[in-house]
Every structure is written in structure tokens, then in C-alpha cells.
Amino acid sequence: MMWIEYSRDRVHGGPGWEFGTCAWAPTINRANRRWPYWISIGDVERGDMILHLQESREGTFFVGISEATDDGYITQSKPPYPGEWDDFSEFYRVDLKNFQPFQESIGLRDIFYIHDELLRNYYSKKSKSEHVFYVIQNSKLQILNGAYFSPITLDLYNILFENNIISRKTHFKLDKVIAGEKLSMVKQRIGHSEFSRKVKYNYNYKCCFPGCEINDERFLVGSHIERWADNVKKRGDISNGLCLCVFHDKALERGLYYITGNYKIKIIESKSYTYSNVYKILKPYENKTIRKGRVLPSVESLNRHYQRSIK
Ligand SMILES: [Zn+2]
Incomplete structure (x- = not known):
């Protein structure tokens, strides 16, 4: 399976909770509810790939990829810099390893622009239970506010990354950033886990x-x-x-x-x-x-x- 972590700050939680080493979120939100984009951290399985989407002053970019060291879990230990979540006592967490920064970040604006039609189509056909990282708002594609951690299916992956993405400066493909062999392994893994989920559901x-x-x-x-x-x-x-x-x-x-x-x-x-x-x-x-x-x-x-x- 593959996931997107969408983060806004570099601090990310402080020592031991740094960006690229884990993903974390409280288990409930301010309204005392479970939030699908946080629950998803608990669904990560060892070996899953995580794409890191980060917001900065220049815009929102895919900046790197990492791998889950183990399955996601719930912990009572709190990050040293919990930010606005200081008064929470229980967190989802997944540990990550092998963070590989992309040599050139991939701009979300470019992706939305180039694949507008395919992404709209995907959005309108997806099941209600699939919580993707974007929405259609005011008839525009936008990142969903609060979509901290979301799954990418193989179809969505193909839309986002399989075609040439033209950034302002250069043409490149994700498979130039991640070694080709590793990428096909990643895709095979996503395919396997989607298959497995559907089969289990069938029975x-x-x-x-x-x-x-x-x-x-x-x-x-x-x-x-x-x-x-x-x-x-x-x-x-x-x-x-x-x-x-x-x-x-x-x-x-x-x-x-x-x-x-x-x-x-x-x-x-x-x-x-x-x-x-x-x-x-x-x-x-x-x-x-x-x-x-x-x-x-x-x-x-x-x-x-x-x-x-x-x-
Ligand atoms: Zn049996």
C-alpha cells in the first residue's frame, strides 16, 4: 500500500518525532471524534511506502518518499513539541525509514493542472469510504484541509505520477527520482494489497x-x-x-x-x-x-x- 503524508511544518513533533522518521496524529480530534485521515496511520503495514507532500511558502510539493518500518500503532507517549495537540494523551504513530528526498520537488499545482480531468473523474467514481487527499471545491481541485494521511490506490498513483509531469523548469518522471526497480516493486506491492483487500471483502x-x-x-x-x-x-x-x-x-x-x-x-x-x-x-x-x-x-x-x- 502507498500513502501520502501532507504536512505543514518542519518541526513535526521534535526530537524522535522528526519529519521523515514517523507520521503521527492524535487518536481523536477536538470534537472528540475519530478522523479518517488520522485513523489511516493505524492501517499502515510494514513495508508500505509513504510519499511526503509538504506545504511551504512557495507552494505544496511532493518532497520525498520513505518506507514504514513496522505497522502503525497507538501510543500514549507524546511528541516533545506537540504543537496544538499538547492537551491530547493518545496518538497514532507509524515509524518510517529510508527517507529519500526527491532531487526536484514535484509541485502539486502542476499535477492538479496537468491531470485535472483525470483527477476529477477519479474523484467522482471513487467509493465513499476512500478518503483521498483532495476535493473539488468551488469547481476547482484542492487539497483537502486536514487530509494529513491518506491512501493512494494504484489507479490514483498512475494518474499522479505515471505521466510526464512538466514543472516550470524541467520535465521528469517519478521513476527518475526513485530507482526504476524499486518503483516497480512499490507498484507491485500496491497491486497486491489492493487485490488482497478486495478478496477478503469478497469472502x-x-x-x-x-x-x-x-x-x-x-x-x-x-x-x-x-x-x-x-x-x-x-x-x-x-x-x-x-x-x-x-x-x-x-x-x-x-x-x-x-x-x-x-x-x-x-x-x-x-x-x-x-x-x-x-x-x-x-x-x-x-x-x-x-x-x-x-x-x-x-x-x-x-x-x-x-x-x-x-x-
Ligand atoms: Zn483457515
């Missing part, structure tokens, strides 16, 4: 293996039936996904079982000698039907998984 956040009761999101994955690398066309397609707990995901990936065209579990016995204990756990569910989501798994993908597993 209502429960492992679909028969009899499995795991419904804690931290133990669930949006598993690929056909591997990410094997089928480019099926990559974002949720019919190529199953919501499984980490145990049943691992067993599927290792080819210890497969799912038939009528969605029944079949154990692949040929590997039982190396996984005897795991087989004991899987065996009673042979011929049982998986729990189905709204979108059914693709029979073609299940078949390919079977072919790969019996090799």
Missing part, C-alpha cells in the same frame, strides 16, 4: 476453507490461486483469489490440497510424507465444499493450480 473476512473459523483480518490473506507471476491477465481479478487464513494459504501454495471445479477440497497425497502432521489436520476436510464468496473462484484458475500442484 466477508473469513477463511473459506471448510470448517475453518479464522476471521481475524491479521491472520487472513487474499491468496492467489494462480500465482501473481504466472498469469498477468488474472492479476487484479478477484476470481483468482481466495480468502484463506495463513495456515490454509500456506498449504494451498505448497500444493498440499487443491479445489475442484465444483469447489470441493481434495488432498494431494503425494506430498504427505514430508508434511505428515499437516496432513492429519487437512484430511478430515477432504470432499467438503469451500465457503463461497459473492464472486466465485475461476474454475480455469483452480484447474491451473491443480496442474501446477501435481507436478
